[in-house]
Amino acid sequence: MIDVPADLFTDLLALPDAIFTRQDALRAGVRDEVLIGALRRGRIARLCRGAYTSPGPWTKGEQRRLLARAALRVYEDAVLTSATAVAAHGIPLFEVPVVRADIARPITREAGTTQLRIRPLRDEPVDTDWGPAVPLAPALLQMTMDHGIPAGVASIDAALHVGATEREVLAAGYERVSGWPHSSRARCALAWSDGRSESLGESVTRVILRGAGWGIDSQVPIVDRHGEVFARADLGVEGTRVLVEFDGKVKYTEGGPDALFREKQREDRIRALGYVVVRVTWADLFHPERIIRAVRGALAVAA
Structure with missing residues (x-):
């Protein structure tokens, strides 16, 4: 050697x-x-x-950025696209693999390497902190077609929530790709998206419940006996007293024991009004049957 x-x-x-x-x-x-x-x-x-x-270790986000930057260095005519572009625009992703990264070039047929998927360039690029990328709306639609409805809804929700794109822009973009493979994923994701969602976990929970056949409201206001709104639940099953809350670690780890105590007080007040509350954790997102079973049980109790 x-x-x-x-x-x-x-x-x-x-x-x-x-x-x-x-x-x-x-x-x-x-x-x-x-x-x-x-x-x-x-x-x-x-x-x-x-x-x-240099060798890692890298977080998933760091590796995604490094791979994107490397691809732009190797292919000087490349533009980031799909999930790689979504990340470059600063929008979070739900369980999207880092490899293969997506770039677009002025070619006529899709090609690829072990680490990269290379597509024909169809959009005028815009600048991002990572380098040139397709605009956010076509990136979101392509990512949804590539990675499925939960990933698509999660990032579309996040983009709508911060005002990075608009529903009308996404709908117009969908018209252009409506005949592409897996375009039905994008159509469904647009129908199920909701910019009121406040986290990836909340968005994916809503997808799971919608997929099970329930109508779901987001950011449900909870009114006390004096007619005042004192809380909002992440999700509610339409026409019922069942609420679904996604438990993110951040709000508890940052707030410590006081945050846990305040959350218990809040939930006690909600339950006292006759609501049945189902709590969902990040781990539950990978076992949708747990969430569906818990909501079915809550519906039986609330009936």
Whole structure:
């Protein structure tokens, strides 16, 4: 195995984003066999074919950004698209794999590598912090067609909630892709989306319940016996006294024991008005049958 000096890649890793390409390495006098040796020794890590950086560990978000930036370095005519573009626009994703990342180029047929899916470019790019990307609306629609209704609704909700896009813009974009493979996913996601949703978990819970056949309201106001709104429930089953609350860790970990106490007081007041409350955790999202079973039980109690 070729010996690789520890400082050989210092200048290359000083390039923007600590990413360098094979061409950068060759220009610096680093041969392919040296790159291979460095990879084997764990001195560098490959992001995609022809692009390298320092070894991780990375969070999923960090890896997604690094891979996107690497793809733009390797393919100078590339534009981010689909889920990669959604992330580049600052919109959160629900359980979307990092690999393969999505880029678009001026080509006529889809191609790909192990790490990248490369599509024909159909939209005028816009600037993001990660680099050029398709506009948010077509990115959201393509991501939904690629990754399914729960992922699509979660990100569409998040984008609507912060005003990053509008329902009319998404609807117009759908008309263009309505005949594409899996376009029914996008149609359903648009119908089920709700910008009042305040978290990915809340959005996915609503998708699970809608998929089970229930009509679902978002941000249901709870009125006390004096006619004043004192709380809002994440979700409610239409025409019933059943409420569904998504338990995010943040509101408790940041608030500590006081937050837990206030939440218990709030829920006690809600239950005292005759509501039945179902609580959903992040882990439940991956076992939809748990949520459906709990809501069915609550409906039986509330009947």
